[in-house]
Amino acid sequence: MKxxxxxxxxxxxxxxxxxxxxxxxxxxxxxxxxxxxxxxxxPEQVCITSEGEITLAPAxxxxxxxxxxxxxxxxxxxxxxxxxxxxxxxxxxxxxxxxKSALLFDSPEVGxxxxxxxxxxxxxxxxxxxxxxxxxxxxxxxxxxCHTGERYIWALCFDSDGALYAATGDQGNILKISSEGTxxxxxxxxxxxxxxxxxxxxxxxxxxxGSGLIYxxxxxxxxxxxxxxxxxxxxxxxxxAHGTLYAGAMSGSPHASNPSGKKASAPPRKDAxxxxxxxxxxxxxxxGDAVREIWRSEQPLLLSLLVRPSGSGERILxxxxxxxxIYAVDPDGAWSTLTQLKEAQPLSMLSGKEGIxxxxxxxxxxxxxxxxxxxxxxxxxxxxxxxxxxxxxxxxVRAEIPKDTAIRLxxxxxxxxxxxxxxxxxxxxxxxxxxxxxxxxxxxxxxxxTSEETATPILQEVGLAGLQTNLKPEIxxxxxxxxAAPPIEFGNSGEEEMDAPxxxxxxxxxxxxxTKRSLKRVRWRAQDPNEDRLIYTLYFRGVEEKAWKLLxxxxxxxxxxxxxxxxxxxxxxxxxxxxxxxxxxxxDALSAQRTSKPFIVDNTSPxxxxxxVSEIEGAKLRIRGIAKDATSPLKRAEYAIDSGDWVVxxxxxxxxxxxxxxxxxxxxxxxxxxxxxxxxxxDTSDNVGSGKQVVEVGGE
Numbered sequence: 001m002k003x004x005x006x007x008x009x010x011x012x013x014x015x016x017x018x019x020x021x022x023x024x025x026x027x028x029x030x031x032x033x034x035x036x037x038x039x040x041x042x043p044e045q046v047c048i049t050s051e052g053e054i055t056l057a058p059a060x061x062x063x064x065x066x067x068x069x070x071x072x073x074x075x076x077x078x079x080x081x082x083x084x085x086x087x088x089x090x091x092x093x094x095x096x097x098x099x100k101s102a103l104l105f106d107s108p109e110v111g112x113x114x115x116x117x118x119x120x121x122x123x124x125x126x127x128x129x130x131x132x133x134x135x136x137x138x139x140x141x142x143x144x145x146c147h148t149g150e151r152y153i154w155a156l157c158f159d160s161d162g163a164l165y166a167a168t169g170d171q172g173n174i175l176k177i178s179s180e181g182t183x184x185x186x187x188x189x190x191x192x193x194x195x196x197x198x199x200x201x202x203x204x205x206x207x208x209x210g211s212g213l214i215y216x217x218x219x220x221x222x223x224x225x226x227x228x229x230x231x232x233x234x235x236x237x238x239x240x241a242h243g244t245l246y247a248g249a250m251s252g253s254p255h256a257s258n259p260s261g262k263k264a265s266a267p268p269r270k271d272a273x274x275x276x277x278x279x280x281x282x283x284x285x286x287x288g289d290a291v292r293e294i295w296r297s298e299q300p301l302l303l304s305l306l307v308r309p310s311g312s313g314e315r316i317l318x319x320x321x322x323x324x325x326i327y328a329v330d331p332d333g334a335w336s337t338l339t340q341l342k343e344a345q346p347l348s349m350l351s352g353k354e355g356i357x358x359x360x361x362x363x364x365x366x367x368x369x370x371x372x373x374x375x376x377x378x379x380x381x382x383x384x385x386x387x388x389x390x391x392x393x394x395x396x397v398r399a400e401i402p403k404d405t406a407i408r409l410x411x412x413x414x415x416x417x418x419x420x421x422x423x424x425x426x427x428x429x430x431x432x433x434x435x436x437x438x439x440x441x442x443x444x445x446x447x448x449x450t451s452e453e454t455a456t457p458i459l460q461e462v463g464l465a466g467l468q469t470n471l472k473p474e475i476x477x478x479x480x481x482x483x484a485a486p487p488i489e490f491g492n493s494g495e496e497e498m499d500a501p502x503x504x505x506x507x508x509x510x511x512x513x514x515t516k517r518s519l520k521r522v523r524w525r526a527q528d529p530n531e532d533r534l535i536y537t538l539y540f541r542g543v544e545e546k547a548w549k550l551l552x553x554x555x556x557x558x559x560x561x562x563x564x565x566x567x568x569x570x571x572x573x574x575x576x577x578x579x580x581x582x583x584x585x586x587x588d589a590l591s592a593q594r595t596s597k598p599f600i601v602d603n604t605s606p607x608x609x610x611x612x613v614s615e616i617e618g619a620k621l622r623i624r625g626i627a628k629d630a631t632s633p634l635k636r637a638e639y640a641i642d643s644g645d646w647v648v649x650x651x652x653x654x655x656x657x658x659x660x661x662x663x664x665x666x667x668x669x670x671x672x673x674x675x676x677x678x679x680x681x682x683d684t685s686d687n688v689g690s691g692k693q694v695v696e697v698g699g700e
Contacts, residue, residue: 071359085112126153169193207234236305252300319346372453392434413439483521608691672698
């Protein structure tokens with residue numbers, strides 16, 4: 001077996017050497033190699049496995065056209081004739097081995113939902129809405145076999161002794177019908193509808209709608225619930241090897257109404273169950289008393305079930321709607337998409353002599369799934385969004401390609417999210433390179449072919465590389481603020497604690513623990529549309545100056561701590577330049593810049609001038625003075641006597657909001673003797689200045 005691989009590293013090299021100016025040198029690699037990724041695409045008669053592989057699907061053929069909307073049931077006699085029970089006109093069609101279809105019986109009913117053949121070749125048909133069982137002889141003579149008194153005959157089966165049983169609604173009965181056509185209640189469930197029915201040598205097995213129960217019923221009519229499913233309907237049952245039972249459960253309702261036609265639709269089912277909160281459908285495996293879920297789908301409708309031998313084991317075929325997908329599930333839970341009926345629902349499946357027959361809804365065709373692989377199938381990927389117009393380079397494939405099989409790749413591109421007429425045509429790849437023009441969106445199509453009906457290629461991974469058009473970096477903000485690391489606190493152990501966010505930030509950037517008022521924290525937010533790494537340069541200037549001065553270059557973090565101690569006091573601007581030159585040639589590198597709002601550098605302390613202290617009546621002091629700062633507004637003033645507590649001092653106008661503030665206040669009564677008075681003022685840059693006076697209270 002041939003295995004073809006094309007490395008991602010080689011793909012990147014091709015990208016770099018193939019593209020010219022205006023494109024980033026860092027390629028983006030888009031790979032698909034999982035079932036979840038492949039299922040987002042559009043399969044055309046290919047199988048997608050749960051292991052993330054794509055193969056050819058079995059060939060799907062049209063067997064015959066039938067004049068009906070829905071093929072509810074299928075049966076095949078010993079001669080290979082196929083019978084189809086249909087709706088919404090209650091017809092039964094006979095299809096011979098050559099695919100010729102003919103009307104066998106036109107009942108007065110709306111739907112034929114079940115078919116069964118006895119040992120003599122008589123065909124029995126269960127109908128609705130009158131609950132009649134018809135018998136058609138091998139010679140084609142039809143007659144009413146049994147008036148059941150029920151409304152729906154959902155399933156018919158014969159036991160090992162040849163007795164006929166019917167699963168019915170809307171009373172939830174299983175009826176036993178004698179060879180003379182008389183019926184009796186064999187088992188009654190708590191639900192309104194018994195939807196499916198099977199028999200082995202000892203028991204009947206049935207599934208209900210309403211509570212989603214799976215029953216095992218003895219020959220005496222004693223029933224036992226094997227499993228209570230979270231879904232509300234057990235729609236299909238099938239036997240596997242070694243006594244295994246498979247049950248298909250679903251949360252939706254498959255029963256169609258009659259939009260038009262010569263016959264009226266059946267009335268709604270009595271006391272229809274409230275829809276289950278459980279979504280989707282599931283396949284359960286039952287061995288004795290052991291029940292396990294082996295497969296689940298988001299599709300709410302599980303419509304049909306069939307077990308087929310596969311190698312030394314078996315596979316369970318599961319027909320779902322509304323996309324018409326048929327899955328193949330292994331007993332261990334591994335699965336694949338087997339085929340898809342376009343614009344149809346696989347309502348019934350039958351394992352016949354010439355393959356698997358599929359009765360569909362919404363179309364007038366009976367299909368056959370053959371053992372041979374299709375000669376050619378295609379898989380179209382989901383649309384890949386490169387976010388920016390990109391040039392496409394290498395394409396890689398990991399696959400197993402046996403003799404007489406092949407995989408062809410093609411791509412198309414465009415600038416709309418959904419492909420339309422503005423997209424490029426499909427172009428096959430050449431020498432492992434994409435031939436589609438630059439665009440934002442891209443799709444690939446893998447075409448699998450074989451000339452040997454038993455061999456298929458296996459596609460395991462597709463990788464695509466692209467270079468985005470290089471776009472300028474973007475700087476959204478630049479802020480400059482004062483910074484002083486808080487003092488390190490000590491816990492009960494006496495060890496330093498680094499829990500405070502500012503301390504963690506300081507540690508991350510290896511900053512000195514400092515309280516210098518001259519330190520400024522410069523932050524900026526920048527991003528690159530191409531996700532290139534950015535490098536930064538900082539400049540500054542006074543607001544009255546014209547030339548920018550270099551502050552720091554080749555910065556990689558978007559944070560810088562600037563010691564302004566060497567800068568004269570005044571108003572400044574800071575500019576950040578971001579460049580993507582780390583990921584692009586110098587000739588293609590782009591940059592962006594952004595300037596901060598004006599900010600103040602003030603490293604000079606305010607002053608206290610004209611400070612006077614005079615004693616007034618009652619051993620109190622009158623304090624007067626002027627607080628001044630050359631650059632920043634003042635924000636606080638305090639006084640203390642003899643190193644006592646600081647007392648807030650207000651300006652004469654009641655608010656600190658300017659660079660010069662006169663102040664005056666009167667102290668409380670003091671003891672006689674000498675006292676030292678200190679007035680401390682602080683500006684908005686947290687610079688502190690003070691004035692001092694020594695006074696004598698109560699002296700001569």
